[in-house]
Amino acid sequence: MLPRAMIRTVGVLAACQALAMTCSALVIAVTALVGQTLAPDRGLATLPLALQFLGLMATTTPASYFMKRFGRRAGFTLGAAIGVVAGLLGMQAILVDSFNLYCLATVLTGAFLAHAMYYRFAAADNAADEHRSRAISLVMAGGVLAAIMGPQLANWSKDLFAPIDFAGGYLVVAVLCGVQVVLVQFARLPKPRPAERALGGRRLGALLRHPSLVLAIACGMVAYGAMNLIMSVTPPAMLDCGHSFGSAAFVIQWHVFAMYAPAFFTGHLIQRFGVRAIVATGALFMLACVAANLSGQEIVQFAGALVLLGVGWNFMFVGGTTWVTQLHAEGEKAKVQALNDVLVFATVAVTSLGSGWIFDRLGWAAVNVAIVVPVVLVLLAVVMLARSTDAEEERAAAE
Secondary structure, three states: OOOHHHHHHHHHHHHHHHHHHHHHHHHHHHHHHHHHHHOOOHHHOOHHHHHHHHHHHHHHHHHHHHHHHHOHHHHHHHHHHHHHHHHHHHHHHHHOOOHHHHHHHHHHHHHHHHHHOOHHHHHHHOOOHHHHHHHHHHHHOOHHHHHHHHHHHHHHHOOOEOOEOOHHHHHHHHHHHHHHHHHHHHOOOOOOOHHHHOOOOOOHHHHOOOHHHHHHHHHHHHHHHHHHHHHOOHHHHHHHOOOOHHHHHHHHHHHHHHHHOOHHHHHHHHHHHOHHHHHHHHHHHHHHHHHHHOOOOOHHHHHHHHHHHHHHHHHHHHHHHHHHHOOOOHHHHHHHHHHHHHHHHHHHHHHHHHHHHHHHHHOHHHHHHOOHHHHHHHHHHHHHHHHHHHHHHHHHHHO
């Protein structure tokens, strides 16, 4: 149980996370479809989504250092304000049928989400070591609201500017970001401490010689990359199979729910079984998703596979995030967190662009098979590190 003093802060951060992830889920549900409508070539349908993650990646480091200098509240306020602009630009781009303007809007959407990704680290900042995994997972659990509201808002707002589809969704994004600007002012977020503001600690090269840190970051990269590769082309794949947009929104809704609902207990599982066991379990869920997707093309297969994908992502990503926070000193926090998210979302950007190309050229099965090797490699690395650590502990005990 979290201390009483932390409950308000974690609650506000969870609410902001919920609103940000609702925006993300809404955008995920419509971006590839808008891309198909606006893009001059079908193979570019996922380019806007790739640009969104490029914008996220490019903004991650500046956002981290901005928060290091001016504090979390200022950073979250700036990010949400960028989201308001992104939503309004996205709406206008669809209304005037401009692919270039839409791409700009998705870059700004990525910049907004880059700031929002630090909600989980803000929770860790305010938690003692024994409560850190629980605080991170509870903030991530705010995404359950995104699972319920995101796809439903996408479906509801689809015809808001009929006969032009999907422009209304970006108006919803602008409104939700405006709410975040207000809400984050109520979070108790302390000013950066002198030790945090000070430069110092190990250089990145020295940090990356730490096998556990490299593997912890790799867990987040593979979790997000594999999830995004499959998820981003699921709506077009379902439409190609004759399913409706409403069915695709339903599948995405359950997927996002599965991404965040386990966060209510993931922190407890990490405390109970250890971070490596939870990451390995997440990898197994990812492989089960591939098997389910390859078993058929009915709604039940799409939905079941995306639920498995969501749970696998949660275990690997929350586990990886918790692991990263255990492996740096106070003065190294900004650089390590920035490095982690840059690498994670660089992977997401590549998979967003690659998913459209693989799907268009090689088909749905190839998209799924593409995640098997990286997931298996992380799984094997986690098992090998666990055995190596256990062996070292046994030798230390014998001595």
